[in-house]
Every structure is written in structure tokens, then in C-alpha cells.
Amino acid sequence: MKKIVSGKACLSVVLAVCACCFMSDSVFGYSTEAVRLYNEGISLVKEKRYAEAAENFEKAIFEDSSLKDAYFNLGSVYREMGENAKATEIFANLVRKDPFDDEAVFLLGEMYFNVGDYNKALVYLNTIPEYSVRYEKAQKLSAVAEKRVADKKIAEKKASRNWDKKVVSGFETPAGVVTDSKGNIYVANYKAGYVEKLTPNGIEQLKYEKLAGPLGLAVDSQDNIYVAGYNSNNIIKIFPTGKIVTFVSDLSQPYYLFIQDDILYVTEQGKNNLLLFNLLKD
Template structure:
């Protein structure tokens, strides 16, 4: 009898293992589907179920953190990113994501520390320099922001986001010529939506972190509503935030207000209006 039981166990074990693996894969796939559909609560449930079977999986924990970030639950997001770092100190995304949370909370020194730690393990990760540039924009250290963006473009000379972000820094520095130069170069390298390859929750994060620059431009527009340049500048910020409907309004107003003789400026405005419409 014992022999029959042993044979039965030996026969059924591979099927049980296969079922377990399939279940894990299904859970992971369902979790990703919910995450990319911005159903973050559902994503957390599926990722947590997966984690119950694989407790040391730092990539899954990172996704749970990103899901909480998408929900703007910063303490839970930070807690999960800290767990990621504890499990794998070489996993750069853990530092970057936790830095993003610190930045959103206004803890700029802690954010900067995490970004700098990330550089130790992966100095070619472009999101580090992009995050630092946003950090310095919000702390009003504009020259430092440009230094980080110059580092980024030295690593990736065709990075569209970097040039558009340089334009925003130059807005805050009142360097008109550089604004149009940066926007033109950004659109030259990539005429598609800048964030199409980013995680959903990171897009929300970036949008939140442009609020300071937007507040500056809103004040400028209220003081100078008929300035083509100020309306154009605010349109760029809305564009970077993914708010294309508001961006288009500002770009159209800027186009109407522009009375200069430089034909390249209306051409540039028309181009970014087309791109914004395509992505809206």
C-alpha cells in the first residue's frame, strides 16, 4: 500500500509544481494589467498574493510601492521602497522611487541623498538626473538643475525630456532664446508624447512635481495675460504634465498673440499644437 501511495505522490508532484508556477505567473500578469490600467488597489491585491508565494521578490515589492505612489499614499509607498532597498541595495529603482516620494513630501535633503546613493550603483540611469533636476527646480536652485540636465544629455544627447525640462529651467531664469532652442531640440529628437514608456505612477509623480513651476507661470499670466511668451511657457508646463487640453489653449493663444518677424516661432508653436492634439 505504501508503495502505491509513494508512486501516486511521485506522479502528481510535477503537476502540483506546474500548477503553482502557472498560478504565480497568472497573478503577476493580472497584477501588471491592473497596474498599467491605473487600478492600483487591485494591482496591490494581486502583487500581494504573488508576494505570499515569493516573499523576497524585490521587483514585486517595488511595484506595490509604485501602486501606493499612484494612490498618493506616500507613507506606504516609502515603506515598500525601503523594503526593496533592504532586500537588494543594488536595485537602483528602489532609491529613485523613494527619492521621488521624499521630494513629493518636501523632504529635499532625504530625496537628494537617495538620488546620490542611486548614482553609486548605476550612474547611467537617466531617471536619477531627471529626478534631481526636478528637485532643484522646486528648491529654486536653477543652476544646479541645469547641471543635472547637462549630465543627462551628455549620457543621452537625444533625450527629448531633458531638453524640454531645460526649457522650463530657462523660463524660470528668463532666458527667452534658450527656451525656444530647448523646445525645438526636444521636438527634433522626439515628436511623440514624452512619457509614453514611463510607469503610470511615475507620470502622476512628475505631474505633481511641476506644480511649483506652474504656480510661477500662473502668476505671470495673471500679470501679463497678453504676453505670447508667458502663455507659451505655461503651455510647455501643461504639456510636460500631460495636460494637453490646457497646453493647446495656451499654445493657440501664444500663436495668436505673437506679432514678431521670426517665422520659426509660429512654426514651432504649430508643431507642438499638432503633437499635443495627437496625444490628447
């Protein structure tokens, strides 16, 4: 992790590591307690005790909000810990404090780049002036970000173009819908009391009528259609041949149907139950 500290503030090098502590606060006018907390934070960073270091930097900022190096190091520690949202917030605070601080602007742009928010990254990376030491790297990241934004737009355009919407109308309070293995579509028409069978292209084939409030539909591996008769308190079974039988009766407002692994799941709204039927024993 890069330890970011102001070169002007580095009065000494500790333990031959390039991370700097303040030896005196009087020169810079910082709070004595803020400097102490900051220096402890630097020591903790060297020991890779990042959570504790972050706590120290936060306390230092609370003691003296003008201690800019504490912000830089706090943001860097959060980034090291994978706390991207917090790191971004810290660097954003730095930019708000000083919009002309190239280092802060670059770090904020880099954070947005790292989390995939390329449009925001470009806003900051493209403001780095040519004379800045961060200019070259900012331009490289900016080029990558621009390409990714362009690629995303192309992908979204293709996805939109590939979406083929088709509307089939003329139903009467449509409810459940399923398809069989041949692609035929079945739509329950609750108010009208029938299940309509359509071709894969949405053309009407036939209607299974005189049903009492058909709602949920399900289809099994043999293309048998199961219909929840909400008003008749039963479930009917429609065979591929068109034959209709009562699968189970004496229910209380069956509502939703679902089949998986030859088990028919039924929600029974009138009794607040979930029922399971083994279709292999049918």
C-alpha cells in the first residue's frame, strides 16, 4: 500500500520506512493530540494493523480537521482494507476541501475507476493538468475508462436491438401461464373461466372452458397441464389429448402451482397452506 503523506510535512524518516511522522506540531500549527494520534496511526500502518490505524487517523481528523495527511493516509488504509466506499468518501472530502489538489483528485478518480464507475472516474482523471506528476497515469486510466464506457454502450445497444417484443391480446383477466415441451402456450383466463392454448407464435388453438376461476398453471414432464380452480376449490388436469379430469378436490382456494422433480406444489390461500403432491403416485 502506498503511504500518502505530504512531502513538506515529513520531518523525519522512521525505521528506514518511507512513512513520515510529525516530530513537532508547533511548526505547522497542528493540535498536539492530533499529531500524536497521527504518528501512532503511521506506526500501526507499518505493522499492518490497518483497522487500528484507520481509527487513529479518524481521531486525528476529529481533533484537527486541517491535518490533511491524516485524510490521505485514512483513505489509503481504507482502500487497503477493501473498504472502497469509505476510501472514496475520504478522497471526495479532500477534493471538496481543495479542488486543485492533483493528488486528491487523482486518487478519487482512481477509486471510481477501480469500482467500475468509469463515467465518474473520467470526470476527475481528465481534470489532472499536464504539469502534474499524476498526469501520465491519469491519461492512461482515462483511456481505459473511455474504452470501457464505449464498450458498455455498444453492448447495451445490441441488447436493446435483440429484444423482440410481441404482444398477444384478447384475454379476459389473464392469470397463470406455462408452456409445454413443444412450445405451446397456455394462459388461464380467470374471469372468463377458461384456459386458452396458443401456438408458439401466439395464435389461438383452442380453449378449455367451463372452469371456475382458473388461476395458477403448471406443466409436468408429460405435458399434462394442471389448473388451480380458485372458485371450484380443486385442481384439474388437462392431458395432451384434451381430456380433462379432477386431480384433487376439497381444497380451499388453490392459487399458485409449481412443479419440480415430479412434485406439484400448491399454495392454498383459503387455509394459508402449502400442499405437496407426488405426481409419480398419481
